[in-house]
Amino acid sequence: MFVGVAAYGRARRYGGPALAVLLALTLACDAPSVPESAPVPEPSAALRPPEARGHVPSDARVADYVIDARLDADEHQVTGTVRITWRNRTSRTVDDLQLHTYMNAFRAEDTAWMREARGGHRGSSLAHEDDAPGWGYVDLLAVRRLDHESPPPPRGASELSAAAPVQLRWAEGEDPSVTRVALDEPLGPNDQVTVELDFVTQLPRVFARTGYAGDFHMLGQWYPKIAVLETGGWRNHVFTLNAEFYADFGDYTVHLDVPENMIVGASGVLVEERVEDGRKRLRYDAEMVHDFAWVADPDFVEHLGEWHGIRIRQLLQPEHARDAPQHLAAQIAALESMEARFGPYPWSTITIVHVPKEAKGAGGMEYPTLYTTSDILARKPWHALVGFDERLSGVFTTIHEFGHQYFQGLLASNEQRQPWLDEGMNTFSNGLAIMDWTQSESPVVARLGNQVATVDQLGRLTMLVKTDLVPVDSAAEEFPKLTESYGSTVYRKTAALMQTLRSYVGHPRFDAALRVYAERWRFRHPTGDDLVATLLEQLGPRATLTREGDERVELDVRDYLDQALHTVRRVDFELERVQNRRAVSSAGWHRDEHGALVGGEPPAEETSIAELADDELEGVVVVRRKGDFQLPVELEIEFSDGAVVRRWWDGRDAYRIFVWPGRRVARATVDPDRLIALESYTLNNTRFAPELERDDGLSRPIGDTVELVELALLGGLGL
Amino acid sequence: MTALRRVLGAPGLWLTIAALKLALAFVLVRPARAVLEASLAPFTITSGRSALLIELTRIIARHEAIAAALVTSLILTAILGVLLWLLVAGAVITRLAARRSLDETLGASLRYLPKIALVTVYSLIPRALVVFNLVVDPLGMENFWARLIVFWLGWTWCTLALDRARAGVVLRGASALDPRPLVGAFLEVVTRRRGLAAAGVMLLGGLTMVATLELGVWYLGAPWVVWAARLLAIVSVGLALWRIAFAVEAALDEGARAPGS
Numbered sequence: 004m005f006v007g008v009a010a011y012g013r014a015r016r017y018g019g020p021a022l023a024v025l026l027a028l029t030l031a032c033d034a035p036s037v038p039e040s041a042p043v044p045e046p047s048a049a050l051r052p053p054e055a056r057g058h059v060p061s062d063a064r065v066a067d068y069v070i071d072a073r074l075d076a077d078e079h080q081v082t083g084t085v086r087i088t089w090r091n092r093t094s095r096t097v098d099d100l101q102l103h104t105y106m107n108a109f110r111a112e113d114t115a116w117m118r119e120a121r122g123g124h125r126g127s128s129l130a131h132e133d134d135a136p137g138w139g140y141v142d143l144l145a146v147r148r149l150d151h152e153s154p155p156p157p158r159g160a161s162e163l164s165a166a167a168p169v170q171l172r173w174a175e176g177e178d179p180s181v182t183r184v185a186l187d188e189p190l191g192p193n194d195q196v197t198v199e200l201d202f203v204t205q206l207p208r209v210f211a212r213t214g215y216a217g218d219f220h221m222l223g224q225w226y227p228k229i230a231v232l233e234t235g236g237w238r239n240h241v242f243t244l245n246a247e248f249y250a251d252f253g254d255y256t257v258h259l260d261v262p263e264n265m266i267v268g269a270s271g272v273l274v275e276e277r278v279e280d281g282r283k284r285l286r287y288d289a290e291m292v293h294d295f296a297w298v299a300d301p302d303f304v305e306h307l308g309e310w311h312g313i314r315i316r317q318l319l320q321p322e323h324a325r326d327a328p329q330h331l332a333a334q335i336a337a338l339e340s341m342e343a344r345f346g347p348y349p350w351s352t353i354t355i356v357h358v359p360k361e362a363k364g365a366g367g368m369e370y371p372t373l374y375t376t377s378d379i380l381a382r383k384p385w386h387a388l389v390g391f392d393e394r395l396s397g398v399f400t401t402i403h404e405f406g407h408q409y410f411q412g413l414l415a416s417n418e419q420r421q422p423w424l425d426e427g428m429n430t431f432s433n434g435l436a437i438m439d440w441t442q443s444e445s446p447v448v449a450r451l452g453n454q455v456a457t458v459d460q461l462g463r464l465t466m467l468v469k470t471d472l473v474p475v476d477s478a479a480e481e482f483p484k485l486t487e488s489y490g491s492t493v494y495r496k497t498a499a500l501m502q503t504l505r506s507y508v509g510h511p512r513f514d515a516a517l518r519v520y521a522e523r524w525r526f527r528h529p530t531g532d533d534l535v536a537t538l539l540e541q542l543g544p545r546a547t548l549t550r551e552g553d554e555r556v557e558l559d560v561r562d563y564l565d566q567a568l569h570t571v572r573r574v575d576f577e578l579e580r581v582q583n584r585r586a587v588s589s590a591g592w593h594r595d596e597h598g599a600l601v602g603g604e605p606p607a608e609e610t611s612i613a614e615l616a617d618d619e620l621e622g623v624v625v626v627r628r629k630g631d632f633q634l635p636v637e638l639e640i641e642f643s644d645g646a647v648v649r650r651w652w653d654g655r656d657a658y659r660i661f662v663w664p665g666r667r668v669a670r671a672t673v674d675p676d677r678l679i680a681l682e683s684y685t686l687n688n689t690r691f692a693p694e695l696e697r698d699d700g701l702s703r704p705i706g707d708t709v710e711l712v713e714l715a716l717l718g719g720l721g722l
Numbered sequence: 723m724t725a726l727r728r729v730l731g732a733p734g735l736w737l738t739i740a741a742l743k744l745a746l747a748f749v750l751v752r753p754a755r756a757v758l759e760a761s762l763a764p765f766t767i768t769s770g771r772s773a774l775l776i777e778l779t780r781i782i783a784r785h786e787a788i789a790a791a792l793v794t795s796l797i798l799t800a801i802l803g804v805l806l807w808l809l810v811a812g813a814v815i816t817r818l819a820a821r822r823s824l825d826e827t828l829g830a831s832l833r834y835l836p837k838i839a840l841v842t843v844y845s846l847i848p849r850a851l852v853v854f855n856l857v858v859d860p861l862g863m864e865n866f867w868a869r870l871i872v873f874w875l876g877w878t879w880c881t882l883a884l885d886r887a888r889a890g891v892v893l894r895g896a897s898a899l900d901p902r903p904l905v906g907a908f909l910e911v912v913t914r915r916r917g918l919a920a921a922g923v924m925l926l927g928g929l930t931m932v933a934t935l936e937l938g939v940w941y942l943g944a945p946w947v948v949w950a951a952r953l954l955a956i957v958s959v960g961l962a963l964w965r966i967a968f969a970v971e972a973a974l975d976e977g978a979r980a981p982g983s
């Protein structure tokens with residue numbers, strides 16, 4: 004299992020240009036091949052054994068599904084029946100059931116989703132040169148209630164469509180992505196109902212998560228799904244561009260009928276497989292999940308791995324089969340990190356799908372126990388010449404999408420209402436996973452020659468723009484596509500604000516607090532308030548930042564989270580002044596003990612600061628809070644004798660003056676340990692006293708490099 | 723006289739061109755560097771040598787003019803580089819052919835400039851094809867290294883032929899308007915052993931350029947690296963002169979063989 008990790012590590016060690024050229028030549032001659040993997044049997048149950056799965060609360064099971072679905076691969080259509088057994092776990096009585104009919108978002112130009120997307124999603128577009136219209140929809144054909152006095156029906160396709168149902172009426176909402184089914188009688192607290200729906204799903208051409216591309220079929224958001232009933236009522240959001248999903252946990256039994264040549268991957272475990280009449284019939288069971296997705300493609304190549312009884316199955320496109328060990332290594336690293344930090348992964352399988360290049364829009368998406376990743380950037384021979392390497396493409400996607408098994412798969416927050424709880428907290432956890440994997444506090448994820456980029460550095464760069472338009476704690480629709488603020492705010496800023504808090508309160512303390520959150524809210528629907536409450540409870544309302552004996556400066560945790568989550572305030576500190584000035588002398592007239600004026604020495608002569616002795620001057624540092632985010636910050640001051648001191652400032656006022664009588668200041672640095680991941684513009688954080696002529700650290704090396712390129716260009720090689 | 727001896731016999735020529743090149747690079751980078759300094763002042767970056775590109779990106783995100791200044795500097799250099807070698811070509815060929823006074827050498831630069839420019843324009847056609855093959859790969863040579871080798875061979879061939887045609891224009895009074903001498907030069911450089919030697923020197927020149935860039939990539943920020951690049955720039959001028967000296971020898975040989983010369 005760890006062979007993959009070792010090989011990956013080897014390929015990523017840099018031995019300088021000569022070795023790089025050799026490596027490039029070897030890579031260039033290497034033909035693609037499918038790496039061998041040991042057979043790993045399908046687990047017998049969808050959940051891991053009780054001792055490995057962690058706590059699975061029985062009352063979290065709300066909605067069970069039995070689905071029977073047939074794929075017409077030529078028409079890219081699924082016809083099926085879904086039987087939903089739903090328990091009312093609230094104190095409300097309801098007279099309707101609310102359904103998500105997500106696929107209808109792709110039905111026409113004027114759905115809420117399409118209106119916001121204007122035909123595009125992460126660079127993919129629905130418009131296509133072939134003749135097929137490419138729209139997707141889910142059409143309900145019949146809805147009936149089964150007799151809920153009788154015990155729940157046994158599972159199995161043959162058992163579907165039980166006798167004597169009551170036909171129910173239904174209607175699409177204002178947007179077709181929501182549908183309301185009227186119940187024939189109200190449903191009270193703790194009641195349960197079983198409804199059966201016949202549906203036809205037309206898949207769209209893949210451009211946003213789901214659909215087909217040639218023979219490849221990605222089935223996400225493909226069946227009518229019951230919404231979540233909360234104490235306040237149904238939470239059935241209209242499917243919009245950034246609004247992802249929200250659902251209750253339950254068990255799924257899914258019967259699939261696909262063309263015989265299809266290789267299928269799905270949530271859960273495969274429990275049955277039969278081939279007859281050119282069709283393949285499969286049955287999958289998934290337990291305690293809140294969605295079920297599957298994928299079918301005749302071209303898939305399979306690669307298997309295993310970690311502590313979890314079967315890791317990759318379905319790859321043949322041209323990328325060679326990357327399987329690297330994805331496996333990343334998957335295992337993610338499992339190790341996430342289990343240690345956030346508790347056991349409860350399911351027995353994880354399926355990693357590699358989508359074909361025509362279906363890029365389906366890549367990088369998470370579903371329970373199944374996710375799609377992205378391709379590792381193909382290494383070009385010249386990459387070695389310039390020392391280019393990265394572990395952002397493909398590998399990072401694998402870590403990110405697996406992370407969602409926790410941040411939304413287990414901690415099933417409402418992705419539409421608070422997308423930061425899954426995308427943002429997940430991005431934060433991905434940073435930790437990479438730290439754990441590389442055993443480095445600042446892991447390098449990209450290189451070019453002797454230049455490196457760490458997770459932290461890239462994160463700060465992406466936050467330079469568009470993070471001050473919409474607060475982090477906003478609903479998905481509150482990030483209009485036109486602001487381009489969704490990614491940098493929801494993903495990056497959330498990660499940065501958590502990272503900053505972690506640095507301020509101390510890593511062990513923060514990690515323990517987050518662990519409590521993860522354990523407490525497993526298989527639940529935590530909200531932002533739940534996370535904040537857990538953090539406050541575990542961290543306490545204040546964190547002392549100063550050392551014993553220093554003027555006390557504390558971080559007000561609630562205030563910090565308030566500003567970071569609910570405002571668009573920016574963090575930016577600047578050194579307004581770093582200088583030395585002449586100290587006040589005793590020259591002039593003073594009264595002695597008898598009241599007589601004595602002294603009368605002339606004022607000190609104008610002397611340049613550089614010439615004054617240390618005891619004749621005082622060092623002055625003025626730090627300014629240029630951003631409107633109020634946050635304590637640490638300062639490091641270096642004196643001309645080489646001594647270094649640190650001071651905290653509470654950051655409340657607009658500026659603060661520090662004075663050191665009798666000491667000559669050489670340099671000051673704000674946030675010397677780079678604790679504030681929220682501060683993206685850090686170029687104004689270090690300043691030297693003016694009498695110490697200092698190179699700015701960037702103009703000379705960059706100027707030299709440009710001059711070097713110019714000398715190469717002027718080589719006289721031919722024109 | 724051998725080609726190398728011709729170059730070593732003209733140290734003034736070598737050093738003058740090298741000095742021009744160093745001065746050009748030095749001057750052309752100053753405005754961009756000044757913009758960078760002004761944008762950063764009065765602060766200092768202390769994040770270390772391995773984060774220079776990250777810091778550059780950060781400051782460009784705030785001050786986009788820096789990117790414009792850097793790109794302008796590079797484009798200007800590329801253009802002036804071509805003009806520099808066009809301008810000195812007449813002088814180089816004249817001086818490598820025989821010891822001449824400063825006046826004569828400088829005069830040759832200007833006198834032959836239009837003709838040399840014209841031959842150069844002709845030579846752009848095969849060069850375009852060579853570049854096209856590298857970038858677009860119409861022949862479907864999937865292996866990058868094979869394509870790079872083909873590019874280099876093609877580029878070398880074009881360069882040697884151009885050197886030879888220019889030498890013909892300067893030393894033999896060949897017509898610049900008539901493309902046939904250039905076509906002849908293409909044939910000549912692949913049929914004479916001298917062509918092979920010149921190609922070898924050209925390869926050394928190419929490697930010098932690659933070495934310069936590689937130093938920049940792997941030792942970005944090291945204080946000595948610009949000095950190493952300057953040293954390599956002086957070497958590369960010598961190599962370019964050596965290469966041209968082969969064309970000069972060929973033109974002089976042709977003169978010696980031709981009846982009535």
Ligand SMILES: [Zn+2]
Pocket residue numbers: 403404407426429
């Ligand atoms: Zn995500």
